[in-house]
Amino acid sequence: xxxxxxxxxxxxxxxxxxxxxxxxxxxxxxxxxxxxxxxxxxxxxxxxxxxxxxxxxxxxxxxxxxxxxxxxxxxxxxxxxxxxxxxxxxxxxxxxxxxxxxxxxxxxxxxxxxxxxxxxxxxxxxxxxxxxxxxxxxxxxxxxxxxxxxxxxxxxxxxxxxxxxxxxxxxxxxxxx
Numbered sequence: 001x002x003x004x005x006x007x008x009x010x011x012x013x014x015x016x017x018x019x020x021x022x023x024x025x026x027x028x029x030x031x032x033x034x035x036x037x038x039x040x041x042x043x044x045x046x047x048x049x050x051x052x053x054x055x056x057x058x059x060x061x062x063x064x065x066x067x068x069x070x071x072x073x074x075x076x077x078x079x080x081x082x083x084x085x086x087x088x089x090x091x092x093x094x095x096x097x098x099x100x101x102x103x104x105x106x107x108x109x110x111x112x113x114x115x116x117x118x119x120x121x122x123x124x125x126x127x128x129x130x131x132x133x134x135x136x137x138x139x140x141x142x143x144x145x146x147x148x149x150x151x152x153x154x155x156x157x158x159x160x161x162x163x164x165x166x167x168x169x170x171x172x173x174x175x176x177x
Contacts, residue, residue: 003027004100007034007051010060016077018052019043029053029064031077044077046085054101055110057135063088063101063110067145070118072098074138090140092129094109097121098140102169104162109133110140111169112158123156125149126169 005017008031019030019041029045029052045051050067053075057063061074066085072093076084090098092114099121101112110133113126128147131140147157154174159172 004053006055008060008062009058011058012060016044016053016056016062017041017124019056024116026050029062029075029077029083042079044079045075045083046081048081054112055103057103059135061086061135063103065098065101072101072140074135086138088138088140090131090138090143092131092143098139099126101157102161103133104166106166107135109135109162109166111146111162113160114145115160123158126157128157128160128169130169145177149174150170 003018005015008014008016010171013030015034016031018027020027027050028047030041031044032041052065054063061076064073064075066073072088073085090099096114096116099113101110103110106114111130114129115126126146126149129143129145131143133140149155149157158172160169162169
């Protein structure tokens with residue numbers, strides 16, 4: 001399975017996505033040219049650790065969720081298990097999982113779905129957050145909830161993304177408000 005593709009922002013016109021290995025259950029970060037054919041893609045994360053891409057920076061790094069240890073990292077992509085992982089500090093990540101993280105066009109803010117706890121991933125009960133992001137210091141701070149499904153636990157809020165002018169975020173919701 002190939003999941004949640006996103007474009008690189010470094011001008012290389014490549015696509016980054018998560019690939020699930022059905023034999024091991026692991027996820028890897030994979031990259032391909034925009035006009036690539038099946039089989040042209042290549043792994044750019046360390047295959048010895050779970051790694052799932054979310055969003056890209058203009059300097060070529062990829063914000064990933066990864067294991068060993070569990071957390072969020074800026075991944076400098078490389079082949080042959082030579083990728084570099086730089087940890088991102090985020091207080092909210094100590095209480096649960098950040099999903100489908102989107103870095104703003106200015107790369108100073110992020111938005112994401114938050115799922116409390118560390119059990120199996122669920123599409124229900126997530127909270128949409130926006131926060132400050134500092135790529136140099138590798139921090140996510142000042143998180144504020146903007147859509148909370150706790151009042152409507154059967155309504156999924158998913159796939160949050162920034163608008164180009166950063167004045168708003170858009171997300172999927174299967175219920176009118």
